[in-house]
Amino acid sequence: MSGTCDMRCVLVSKSLDLRGYLGPEFVHAADRIEIVSHPHDGPAMDVRLAVAWHPPDDAFEHYPNLQAVCSIGAGVDNILACPSLRPDVDVIRVVDPAQAQMMSGFVAWHVIGHQRRFATYQAQQREQRWKRLGLDVRRAQDVPVGILGFGEIGRRVATDLASLGFPVMAWSRTAKPAPHGIRAFDGAAGLDAMLGQTEILVNLLPLTPETRGILNRRTFGRMYRGGYLIQVGRGEHLVEADLLAALENGQLSGAALDVFSTEPLAPRHPFWCHPRILVTPHEACEVSVAAIGTTFRATVEAIRAGQRPPLTIDRTRGY
Amino acid sequence: MSGTCDMRCVLVSKSLDLRGYLGPEFVHAADRIEIVSHPHDGPAMDVRLAVAWHPPDDAFEHYPNLQAVCSIGAGVDNILACPSLRPDVDVIRVVDPAQAQMMSGFVAWHVIGHQRRFATYQAQQREQRWKRLGLDVRRAQDVPVGILGFGEIGRRVATDLASLGFPVMAWSRTAKPAPHGIRAFDGAAGLDAMLGQTEILVNLLPLTPETRGILNRRTFGRMYRGGYLIQVGRGEHLVEADLLAALENGQLSGAALDVFSTEPLAPRHPFWCHPRILVTPHEACEVSVAAIGTTFRATVEAIRAGQRPPLTIDRTRGY
Numbered sequence: 001m002s003g004t005c006d007m008r009c010v011l012v013s014k015s016l017d018l019r020g021y022l023g024p025e026f027v028h029a030a031d032r033i034e035i036v037s038h039p040h041d042g043p044a045m046d047v048r049l050a051v052a053w054h055p056p057d058d059a060f061e062h063y064p065n066l067q068a069v070c071s072i073g074a075g076v077d078n079i080l081a082c083p084s085l086r087p088d089v090d091v092i093r094v095v096d097p098a099q100a101q102m103m104s105g106f107v108a109w110h111v112i113g114h115q116r117r118f119a120t121y122q123a124q125q126r127e128q129r130w131k132r133l134g135l136d137v138r139r140a141q142d143v144p145v146g147i148l149g150f151g152e153i154g155r156r157v158a159t160d161l162a163s164l165g166f167p168v169m170a171w172s173r174t175a176k177p178a179p180h181g182i183r184a185f186d187g188a189a190g191l192d193a194m195l196g197q198t199e200i201l202v203n204l205l206p207l208t209p210e211t212r213g214i215l216n217r218r219t220f221g222r223m224y225r226g227g228y229l230i231q232v233g234r235g236e237h238l239v240e241a242d243l244l245a246a247l248e249n250g251q252l253s254g255a256a257l258d259v260f261s262t263e264p265l266a267p268r269h270p271f272w273c274h275p276r277i278l279v280t281p282h283e284a285c286e287v288s289v290a291a292i293g294t295t296f297r298a299t300v301e302a303i304r305a306g307q308r309p310p311l312t313i314d315r316t317r318g319y
Numbered sequence: 320m321s322g323t324c325d326m327r328c329v330l331v332s333k334s335l336d337l338r339g340y341l342g343p344e345f346v347h348a349a350d351r352i353e354i355v356s357h358p359h360d361g362p363a364m365d366v367r368l369a370v371a372w373h374p375p376d377d378a379f380e381h382y383p384n385l386q387a388v389c390s391i392g393a394g395v396d397n398i399l400a401c402p403s404l405r406p407d408v409d410v411i412r413v414v415d416p417a418q419a420q421m422m423s424g425f426v427a428w429h430v431i432g433h434q435r436r437f438a439t440y441q442a443q444q445r446e447q448r449w450k451r452l453g454l455d456v457r458r459a460q461d462v463p464v465g466i467l468g469f470g471e472i473g474r475r476v477a478t479d480l481a482s483l484g485f486p487v488m489a490w491s492r493t494a495k496p497a498p499h500g501i502r503a504f505d506g507a508a509g510l511d512a513m514l515g516q517t518e519i520l521v522n523l524l525p526l527t528p529e530t531r532g533i534l535n536r537r538t539f540g541r542m543y544r545g546g547y548l549i550q551v552g553r554g555e556h557l558v559e560a561d562l563l564a565a566l567e568n569g570q571l572s573g574a575a576l577d578v579f580s581t582e583p584l585a586p587r588h589p590f591w592c593h594p595r596i597l598v599t600p601h602e603a604c605e606v607s608v609a610a611i612g613t614t615f616r617a618t619v620e621a622i623r624a625g626q627r628p629p630l631t632i633d634r635t636r637g638y
Contacts, residue, residue, distance in 0.1 A: 098458060101484045105431045105459055108483065112428040125598045128591040130583035132600045139417060140424055163482055164427065165420045264449035272447040279444045281451045 005034045007300065009049040010063060012038040014056045018072070022051070026293050033300060038062070048303065051296065052079050060084040068092055068309055070299055072292050074099065074153065076313055077207035077234060090312045092299050093319075096291030100156035103285040107157050107202055107230055108164065110256040110278070114200055114228040115143045115166075119254070119276075140165030146198030146223075148214070149205040149233065150176050150184065151319075153285075157202060158182045169194045173210070173317070195222035200230065207234035208318035217242040226253040232284040235261035240271075247276050258284040324353045326619065328368040329382060331357040333375045337391070341370070345612050352619060357381070367622065370615065371398050379403040387411055387628055389618055391611050393418065393472065395632055396526035396553060409631045411618050412638075415610030419475035422604040426476050426521055426549055427483065429575040429597070433519055433547040434462045434485075438573070438595075459484030465517030465542075467533070468524040468552070469495050469503065470638075472604075476521060477501045488513045492529070492636070514541035519549065526553035527637035536561040545572040551603040554580035559590075566595050577603040 009030065011018035019027065019037055027035050033049070036042060038059055047063040051070045060066060061084045068090040069079055076093050079085065113119065115138055124131055145161055147154050150172035162168045162181040170178065171185040171194045178184035185194040195201070201223055205211045215231060216239040229252055231238055240261070246252040254276040260269075263282055271277050299309040313319055328349065330337040338346065338356055346354050352368070355361060357378055366382040370389045379385060380403045387409040388398055395412050398404065432438065434457055443450055464480055466473050469491035481487045481500040489497065490504040490513045497503035504513040514520070520542055524530045534550060535558040548571055550557055557580070565571040573595040579588075582601055590596050618628040632638055 098460075101459060102456075105483055106435060109428060109431040109435065109437060112424045116425060116428065118428060121599045122597070124600070125591065128586060130600045132602050137421075137602055137605065140420060141417075160483060164424055164479060267447060272444065278441070280440045281443070281449045283451050283456055286456065 005032050007032065007048055007303070008034045008036060008042075008046040009051060010036050010038050010040055010047045012050050012052040012055040012059045012069075015054040018051060018053065021072070022289055022292065026289060026296075029293055030296065030300070049300065051292075052082075054078045055082045055085075057082060058084050060086065060089070067303055068299055068312070070094070070292070070296055073287050075206055075234060076319065080315070080318060087315065090309055091315065092295060092309050092311045093313055094287045094292050094295045095152055095311060096287045097152075097156075099285045099287050099291065100153045103153050103204070103232065104157045104160045106258075106284040107232065108160060110228075110230045111143075111145060111161060111166065111200055111202075112140075112164070113256075114254065115140060141167060143167075143199050144169065144197055144224075145200045145202060146171065146194045147202045147204060149203070150178075151204075151206075154204045155179065157204065169197065192222060195219060197224075198227065199224040200228045202230045203233040203237055205233045205237060206319035207236055210318075212236050213239050215239065215243070217245065220246040220251050223251070225251055227251070228253055229255040229257075231255065231257045231259060233259060235259045235263065244270060244274075247274065252276075254278075256280070258282055324351050326351065326367050326622070327353045327355060327361075327365040328370060329355050329357050329359055329366045331369050331371040331374040331378045331388075334373040337370060337372065340391070341608055341611065345608060345615075348612055349615065349619070368619065370611075371401075373397045374401045374404075376401060377403050379405065379408070386622055387618055387631070389413070389611070389615055392606050394525055394553060395638065396555075399634070399637060406634065409628055410634065411614060411628050411630045412632055413606045413611050413614045414471055414630060415606045416471075416475075418604045418606050418610065419472045422472050422523070422551065423476045423479045425577075425603040426551065427479060429547075429549045430462075430464060430480060430485065430519055430521075431459075431483070432575075433573065434459060460486060462486075462518050463488065463516055463543075464519045464521060465490065465513045466521045466523060468522070469497075470523075470525075473523045474498065476523065488516065511541060514538060516543075517546065518543040519547045521549045522552040522556055524552045524556060525638035526555055529637075531555050532558050534558065534562070536564065539565040539570050542570070544570055546570070547572055548574040548576075550574065550576045550578060552578060554578045554582065563589060563593075566593065571595075573597075575599070577601055 044062050045065055048065055048067045053072050066089055070092045071079055074093055076091050079091055144167040147158055147170040150170040154170055158168045158170045169183045171191050175186040215237050256278040258280045259282050271279055302309040363381050367384055367386045372391050385408055389411045390398055393412055395410050398410055463486040466477055466489040469489040473489055477487045477489045488502045490510055494505040534556050575597040577599045578601050590598055621628040
């Protein structure tokens, strides 16, 4: 380690060139920290910190003194799934208010698109047909939205949809206080209660063993008939066959999917050309490099002070 | 006039069956008022009030004691254009908070659609192509929106877009106070100043001799290159050839049009199959029959009390 540095940080990813992604500013702003890339030839004992995204299975075996792993996104499931991650290592997520705003706009577009039937207008234009929907034009107040996940992002999405006039409900695993105008639900019974009043379901949940496959036949079956799914969580939340069946039998009238269990979405996957599915390439929102830098610096300061980094997740619940 | 009635109101429209449109509830709720339809066989002297939408040119000649004409929409240009409307007759528009909310959601869908390039995603899906926009994904804060018209509806649209994170400017003929976070412009110089900082232009103006043709080559030319037009005012605001030219030369990257100088939009009109124009059938927002009823009753009360109806427009400025 060079003279003025007191910490070494390793960049670990099998899917991304993290050095390029984070850019020179990030690397230089890391005060008194030597940044190396995995696999790393130098002494591994000094590596106390990692920045990771989809780490290789054996990556963390090489760093016996690793104290903390920083994610570059809000979701940390890709890090927790790494078999070589020891239970005592802190995993740190990023919070970025601008990310919540990006997500909120993305979700609002799909919510309004369903409410105002823009797909119908687009189809009519292709047929050069002037046809007013008349009484089928619906007001926001008549289209209830249920949100799965009520953290920083869920709260922002809920608040923005409420100010656009939609009745908004939000569910979380454990009870959370709700801002004015949002109805909060929690626990298993709360989930069923919310689904029973939901036309548009927005999935913002973290991926955990409990939430894997939560978007399934039973969930869709409890929603309003003709409901709509906005899936911006993780691909593994969705049971794909159940979605196709729900669209087929009319339980759902459409779905917007931004995340998939295999990305890129495979060629010839039935989602691509389904007339009632909108596919986007996992781009609903992204954490800014600036926000990653802020979280990283707060983590470093906490480690230097012998404290727990502020955005450390709870390993037992998985987020 | 039947015994208990003190006023006769005539329904006047060449394009709409107003009695059917307003429904039996409206007719019955009109307290001590006899509702008749134009052309009207009975004594015309007793007709002091009209509800009108696109009245025939000679309609108002028949009613020498007409005091007030109620519109069924926020725009009254179709009534002011009637040659038989005497200058001393009060023209009353409808204000409906739910209408402002409908318009706001409609506009937000188009604004976010441009910002997040959903048309590109839709094209990629048709080609079954997974391609992330990456650095081309733009944040709301980088897409300034200019709004033409800053009345009840413009204010609502501006406020909602601002809370979605867009920099919002709004222009009106005369200076108006702006809510927090909105930059207000007025007058001819203000218009140019706003256009010079505008990427997305939203037209919510009333149609008056001054605003006819305001969406023209000069206006588009002052906006950011690659700008976007959301036209939800009146068809006559737009110089159609100038829009097509601006799309052709890249000054504008797209347009959403809900209103047209001839409606329904003519078969084979170039707008129908233009790849960068979205056509909707004049349905961005609609005044509810309940709101028409509320305005109507307030108008009747004012006339009975010998006062000016509260939502009377200023005939000299045209709105």
